[in-house]
Amino acid sequence: MDVMLMQVGWAAVVMVAGAGLVALPYVSRGRAARGARSLSASDKVLRGWRRFMRYWRVRFRAPEQGGYVHDTSMSLAIHPNQVMKSAGTWTEVETSVADVWALRRSAADATCNVRIPVLLPSNSAAQKGAYLKSVDVYYTVATAALDSLAAAIYETNLPADGAAAVAATAHAFSYDSGHDTAPERIDVDEHAMTLTLTTPVWLDAGDLFHVEVALDAAATSVFDFLGARVNYTLRL
Secondary structure, eight states: OOEEEEEETTEEEEEETTTEEEEOOOOOSSHHHHHHTTSOHHHHHHHHHHHHHHHHHHHTOSSSOOOSOEEEEEEEEEOGGGOEEESSOEEEEEOSSTTOEEEEEOOOSOEEEEEEEEOOOOOSSTTOEEEEEEEEEEEEEESSOOSEEEEEEEEEEOOOTTOOOOOOEEEOEEEOTTSSSHHHHHSSEEEEEEEEEEEEEEOOTTEEEEEEEEEEOOTTOEEEEEEEEEEEEEEO
């Protein structure tokens, strides 16, 4: 980074290329100012530079360094029609609540998967873009409890030209307290299941993330997928 330091009177001013003009904190004209007059020009510049570096480290400290936008409370809704699903008969239905729609798997004693894309902005630079923290999955089980339901969070990477895609990597996570046991995830009820990553992830430009919900239904189990919500920090 090109840096030009200019000494103007008693104030040190730092010009940072690409970041504009940043003025250093005001210094009283009292005893400190009178003492500063005895310093050489190079010492004054060095003192000003040290003050600026301290300000910069405090302003943009790790682990989630600040930027033009740094919002830790971002969420993105995933509509039922944005998911992939396997096995069985799936239909778009209006739930018992007017104008609330879901993707329904008809009752059948069989297994299937729902794959929920994590659609967030990524960035090739470190600690920029989206910082994935958790995913909420909304579903309903009706008529009879499922035999099993489990979730996973996977990362895949976009392959280079002429290269085959590599196997997905599973990321460790924890269920919320209402879904951390198998019986809680499969019972007849309305469910809002939260999957929290053990180690949140900054999405690189080549990353593709998705949540996979694998379920085994009983003969009369009806499964409705209402949608999902991805929770993240956004830094731009």
